Amino acid sequence: MRPRDRLAMQQSGAVTLVERLAAADQRDLPLLQLPLDAQQRTSLRGHRRSACGRDLLLQLPRGAALQPGERLLSADGAVQVQVQAAPEPVMEVRSSSPLALLQAAYHLGNRHVAMELHADRLVLLHDSVLEDLLQQRGLQVERREAPFEPEAGAYAAVGHHGHSHTHSHGHSHDH
Structure with missing residues (x-):
């Protein structure tokens, strides 16, 4: 970190967070809760x-x-x-037909919609256009305020922090 950046952080009074802790490295220290939505x-x-309102400054490695x-x-x-999943406006999508739910997941995934996948439902951020589309397909849609933890996606590093993948598409999408 550059000296100029370190000085600015000290003057701001914020607690500067610089490291992810593995479970084995957790310490008996004051523990603040940090509620963040999926995008944050x-x-x-x-x-x-x-x-509790304490100012925090994230300076974590990529x-x-x-x-x-x-x-x-x-x-x-x-x-x-400690990071928490903050409640945000979501839609729970259900159907009595597992095939209809699977088809909905396919169509949403084809639109690159972030979602949670469960055996009996899909959860995605509220979007009125998608809500109408899903209801037209005969699915039940319920709006809620709840933590949202979408699937990481095919190119996310499973179980690894500090590592990410990039990719390019060799095909086009009709959007």
């Missing part, structure tokens, strides 16, 4: 607020999105922060 968990830099339950350590080693 993908950004590893910038100002955030803990659940890598995979933050996961609920993951712990972060402050630059001075004095504070731990």
Whole structure:
């Protein structure tokens, strides 16, 4: 970190978070809760607020999105922060037909819609256009406020932090 950046962080009064902690490295330190929505968990830099209102500054190395339950350590080693999935507006999609639910997942995936996959339902961020489309297909859609933890996707590093994959499509999509 550049000296100029370190000075700016010290002057801001924010707790600067610089490291992800493995379960074996967790310490008996003050623990702040950091509620983040799914999109915020993908950004590893910038100002955030803990659940109790404490100013936090993420300065984490590039890598995979933050996961609920993951712990972060402050630059001075004095504070731990635990990431939480914050409630956000979602839609739960259900059907009495497993095939109809599978078809919906296929069509949503073809549109690159982030979603949670469950045996009995799909969960995705609220979108009124998608809500109408799903209802027209005969699916039950219920709006809720709930934590959203979408599937990481085919190119995400499974179980690894600090590593990501990129890819290019060799085909086109009709959108």
